Structures are given as C-alpha cells and as structure tokens.
Amino acid sequence: MDDKPSTPRKPRIHSLWQEFRELTLPSSSYSSPAVDRLHSPPSPLHFLRRFISQNKPCLITNSISHFPALSLWSSPSYLSSALSSSSVSVQLTPTGLADSPTLLPDGGGLCFASPHALRLPFPDALELIVSGRRDRGLVAYAQAQDDCFRKDGGGFDAIRIDVDDEIPWMSEAMGSFPDAVNIWIGNGESATWFHKDHYENLYAVICGEKRFTLIPPCEFHRMYVREYPAAEYVYSEDTGDFELRLEEPKRQVPWCSVDPYPSPEDLERMKREFPLYFNGPKPIEVTVKAGEMLYLPSMWFHHVQQNGDERGGLAVAVNYWYDMQFDIKYAYFNFLQSIQVEQESEELLSAD
Amino acid sequence: MDDKPSTPRKPRIHSLWQEFRELTLPSSSYSSPAVDRLHSPPSPLHFLRRFISQNKPCLITNSISHFPALSLWSSPSYLSSALSSSSVSVQLTPTGLADSPTLLPDGGGLCFASPHALRLPFPDALELIVSGRRDRGLVAYAQAQDDCFRKDGGGFDAIRIDVDDEIPWMSEAMGSFPDAVNIWIGNGESATWFHKDHYENLYAVICGEKRFTLIPPCEFHRMYVREYPAAEYVYSEDTGDFELRLEEPKRQVPWCSVDPYPSPEDLERMKREFPLYFNGPKPIEVTVKAGEMLYLPSMWFHHVQQNGDERGGLAVAVNYWYDMQFDIKYAYFNFLQSIQVEQESEELLSAD
Numbered sequence: 001m002d003d004k005p006s007t008p009r010k011p012r013i014h015s016l017w018q019e020f021r022e023l024t025l026p027s028s029s030y031s032s033p034a035v036d037r038l039h040s041p042p043s044p045l046h047f048l049r050r051f052i053s054q055n056k057p058c059l060i061t062n063s064i065s066h067f068p069a070l071s072l073w074s075s076p077s078y079l080s081s082a083l084s085s086s087s088v089s090v091q092l093t094p095t096g097l098a099d100s101p102t103l104l105p106d107g108g109g110l111c112f113a114s115p116h117a118l119r120l121p122f123p124d125a126l127e128l129i130v131s132g133r134r135d136r137g138l139v140a141y142a143q144a145q146d147d148c149f150r151k152d153g154g155g156f157d158a159i160r161i162d163v164d165d166e167i168p169w170m171s172e173a174m175g176s177f178p179d180a181v182n183i184w185i186g187n188g189e190s191a192t193w194f195h196k197d198h199y200e201n202l203y204a205v206i207c208g209e210k211r212f213t214l215i216p217p218c219e220f221h222r223m224y225v226r227e228y229p230a231a232e233y234v235y236s237e238d239t240g241d242f243e244l245r246l247e248e249p250k251r252q253v254p255w256c257s258v259d260p261y262p263s264p265e266d267l268e269r270m271k272r273e274f275p276l277y278f279n280g281p282k283p284i285e286v287t288v289k290a291g292e293m294l295y296l297p298s299m300w301f302h303h304v305q306q307n308g309d310e311r312g313g314l315a316v317a318v319n320y321w322y323d324m325q326f327d328i329k330y331a332y333f334n335f336l337q338s339i340q341v342e343q344e345s346e347e348l349l350s351a352d
Numbered sequence: 353m354d355d356k357p358s359t360p361r362k363p364r365i366h367s368l369w370q371e372f373r374e375l376t377l378p379s380s381s382y383s384s385p386a387v388d389r390l391h392s393p394p395s396p397l398h399f400l401r402r403f404i405s406q407n408k409p410c411l412i413t414n415s416i417s418h419f420p421a422l423s424l425w426s427s428p429s430y431l432s433s434a435l436s437s438s439s440v441s442v443q444l445t446p447t448g449l450a451d452s453p454t455l456l457p458d459g460g461g462l463c464f465a466s467p468h469a470l471r472l473p474f475p476d477a478l479e480l481i482v483s484g485r486r487d488r489g490l491v492a493y494a495q496a497q498d499d500c501f502r503k504d505g506g507g508f509d510a511i512r513i514d515v516d517d518e519i520p521w522m523s524e525a526m527g528s529f530p531d532a533v534n535i536w537i538g539n540g541e542s543a544t545w546f547h548k549d550h551y552e553n554l555y556a557v558i559c560g561e562k563r564f565t566l567i568p569p570c571e572f573h574r575m576y577v578r579e580y581p582a583a584e585y586v587y588s589e590d591t592g593d594f595e596l597r598l599e600e601p602k603r604q605v606p607w608c609s610v611d612p613y614p615s616p617e618d619l620e621r622m623k624r625e626f627p628l629y630f631n632g633p634k635p636i637e638v639t640v641k642a643g644e645m646l647y648l649p650s651m652w653f654h655h656v657q658q659n660g661d662e663r664g665g666l667a668v669a670v671n672y673w674y675d676m677q678f679d680i681k682y683a684y685f686n687f688l689q690s691i692q693v694e695q696e697s698e699e700l701l702s703a704d
Contacts, residue, residue, distance in 0.1 A: 016687040023678050053405035054679040326375050327406040332684035335368040
C-alpha cells in the first residue's frame, strides 16, 4: 500500500526523456548513451523479460556465426552466380536517400520522395548497386521490405539456405514466427532516413557494417513529424536522369523531418529549426558489424548509414520482423503524440 | 518503413483510456469490462508475454487447488489451535476502513487515517476479527503487508506449510522470488480503499471472497489523488473508543480521493466532485473466490471489499508481491501524472 509522495508538476517532457533513459539504457550512459551487449544467444524468457517487454535495444554477438552467408555473400561473384537466373527489385535514387523529405525542383518545397523501383536480372542489379555513386547521380539499393527474402517471386530463393529462416529464441519469446524477412543489399552511398516500424526487429548484418542512430519512442517530439506531399523519383534509362513527380491524386505522408547529419553549412539552420533534436539528449549510436545482430525494439526511430566491406564493397543485411504487441506502451505513445510540447520544451531547453 | 497517417490532435485523455481498454481487456468489454480467465497454471513464457509485459490483469483458477489451506483455514478453531502460542499484528478501526481519506472530528476536514496497530495472541486477535462490527464501532483486520506471512516474528510460522512459498511459474517468469508474502484475515466488515502498489501481485483467496474494483494506471486522473495530512486512529481498550490524532510533525500523504461505492445520499455530491470517475468508463469489477487467484498488475488502482465464508465467517487471503520492472511504462505513467487534464476532460465528458 505505498503511494510515494509526488507533487503534481507541470508537464515535463524532459523528465520523461531522462527517466526513460535512466531506466532503460545501461548506467552512466546519459551523456554517452550506448546499448546493452549480449555475447551469446539469450534464453527466450530472459530476452522477453529484459528487452522486448522493456522496449530496450541490445546488440547480440555470437548468435548468427553459423550462417553460411557470413563467408559466402561478401563475394559479388558468389551472389551473381547463385542468383544468375533470378530477377529482383532494386530501388534507385540520385542521392542514396529514399523515403525522406526532399526538395522539389523550382522552389516547390519539400516532398516525401519514394525511390524508383526497377525489376532487373540479379547480376545487372548487383552491378548497378556496386557501381552506384552519389556524385554520378545514381545510387541503387535492394531494400524492398516486403518479405522479399522469403516470398515467392522475391528472387532470393537460391540463397535462402545461407541464413536461418527465423531466430529460434526470438520466435519462442514472441510466440510466433517472423512476419517478414527482408534482405538489404547496398553500398556505402545509401542511407535510410529516420523512421519507425510497427515491428520487433532483429537486424543481422552479413557484410560490411551498419551505423544506427536511435531515438526512443518517448522522444517522438524530437523528430518533428510533419506532413509532406508524396512524390516519386522517375528514372529515365535513356538519359540517366531522375525526375521527381508529385503523386496524383495528392497524398500527405507524415514523416520525420530531422537529418541527424546535416552538412556543416546547414548545421546552424538545422539547430534553429529542430532545437529539440539538436539540443536534446544525445542520440544513441550503434555500429553493427558483420556477424552481429541488433535488436531494434518496435516504435524506436532509427536512421541508418552503412559501409561496404573491403572485399566486394557491399553492405548486406537480413532482418526479421516479428509482429509487435499493441499494448499499454502503444497507447501511451499515441497519447504522447497528441500532446503539443514544442513551445514549452524549447523554453525549458533555453533555460537549461 | 511504415508510418501510419496520424494528424496531431489535441491531448485526448479519453482516447488513451479507450485505446488501452480496447487493446488490453477482452473484446466487447468496454461497456461491461471483465478480465481474462485462465483455467490452469500458465507457462512462464506465456504469462510474461500475455499478461505481465502487457500490464494486463487476469483471474486464474486451478492453480492453487493443492494448498492444504483451502480446506483447513475456514475453520477458526484450526487457526486458533495451530497458532495458539503465536502473537500477531492486527489493525483496528471503528469503520472497517483504514488508509483512506477520513473526516477529522469538529470540522477538521479530511485526513489520511492509519489504523491502530495492536499485537495480540493469535486466538484473541481472531476473536476480535470474527466479532468485529461497524455498527459496534470496532472492526479488526490482520493485514500487516510487511511480508508478515514469512518474516521472523510475523507469527504465522505454524501455518506457512499450508500454502506454497512462491508461485513457481510466476517466479520463473519474473526471474525472482517474491519480495513479500502477506496474509490477510478479516471479515465482511473490512474494505480496502483505492490505492496502487509498486509490485506485480498474485492475490490468492483461501476463504470467503474478495471483490476487486480495478482502474488501469493510465486512468490516473480519475482517482483524484490529493494530499491529506497523516493521522492515526488511537484505540482505548478501557473505553472502547477511537480517537483520530494528526501526526506530529505534520506529514502530507497523496492518496486517491474517490469512494467507488458511496451511500445513496452521498452519490450526487460525489458525482459532482469526481466526474471523471463517476462519468468515465466503467471500472473493472472482479470477484475472486476461494481457490482462485487474481493477477493484479503493478500500478493498477484497486479497491477491495470482501465476504467471509459461510463456515467461519472469515475472509482469508495470501498475496505474493514480486518486484516490478521500472521501465518505459513506469516513465510514461509518471509523465501522465504530471499532466493537468481535469478541466478539459470534464468538458469532453459533458459534451459526450
């Protein structure tokens, strides 16, 4: 029968951010936040109790060491040979960035730009990926995110045997098999803009490395989610040029506005436009190397950069999406979204 | 990469309440809410996934059927005989209500009234409990809540063997043994006012029945938590009268203000004073019978009434408190507490 004294206070979004980080991230990590690290596959019960239930990320080593993919896939010739008769979907952009707020030409303002999707024989797709460069205005990334690694017609049947179909301890913890398994094949020119997924995510890096920048769901307001008109890159194989076309009929897409790594000349402007992000608690940065797996809890905002490996220049990953539980955490998140805090929080920040 | 369209809205505490109930309580229960019912001991993994992690209550049958207490304890003569040489702590009030907002005499306003604690030989304590009546101004309830059933000197050693020391599937789910095990011995004259505990609670009814009235943590504002000066009942064995004395030095106790079952003459006044409670979603009422166990998740507000059994007139229960996880749910709850919503919500209610 205890009810700790707790005088009602003004809404303090900063207290929420701080308390969550103190409770959930390893100790002494508020100024230099990191995630827990597990050095062997956890038991389902332990993982459910300490990570999934708490919506707490971690990095897991020695859990996918037995995947044949780890030794095979860094050779582009292995992949081209194994998938010589497959066709796959590949996403093209001029900048390496898709699904992000992007300037329309001629002062048209910002739009939400989807990539140009192209279906190609795998060897051609891979050549495009390997040779893709921002400075040449063409970057290719196979990242279909539609269960592409497993589904009929995804094109990856011949290499499915190189990784496990599921992560057994995760399936047991969740009480279900993965809802989707996706493969990501790119090079260091591609990045993925801040967003969140309604899935529990195990993200296994096979070649190269992925650099995740993480923001917890309760720091929603730091993402400055705004609505952008949907647009699509259209690529002309004849001219090699992209055109950015607004969708018709118009459709608004709510999306994170913050670029966590702006160019030096944009930084001051970004700090003024997104003070909760740039003056708030430090984002959590995690580098996931080949052979490691990140548990990325549902609803966490993540931005991803990558480096290709030394051998073939490729960054390749397979991720397992498990259905999340829509429970009290989800209801609280939706309530948080409905609260306007920018004004007050900015004042609090400037008073710090 | 999905981010469902969600236009920012005004803070809507009602949406949070409704969404939580839709997600967490069994379907079609919004107007007549009930809790899930398990008919056998669950597996640790299932219970962690479906109940503890989701902060979701349930009623469990056929899980404590093997407790010898179920057949033994409804006989006061068994208890008196087994504990004939023990002394135990018993809590006395004139009304059957302790730890609740209570009127001070002579217009002194409301205080938070603790019961008069008395240490008695068990047979004397039991006689006081069995004979206690509100209309005679003396109700006794053994409800020490300090691990009294297990701890040295609690007085219950001789009957510890009649129940299990822990609930094995819960201990495995939590990864820990109970932090406290308490025994509750009373009759139908005692009740427990709305409050919450920072524990995961398994509440096993041995004799009689307990009628729980539950409000989820996210409905915090419906409890009208206010500060009351701490006071204590002082009982005179000579006169048989109680005096209610304010603590010195003064101490404020934040406590739930709502009486969910006011007398008919008080009802209209209560509805005006606590509209979020009386006009909000229906509280969840669960009757736990002898042999059944309630999983009462951490931080849920609960009010408890009871009926003694037919044989000895006693209501007896044993509850197991497991340390809760202080995670994102707890951080969100604290944030919610800091928000003033009464004004707006009352307007929303009256607009319904």
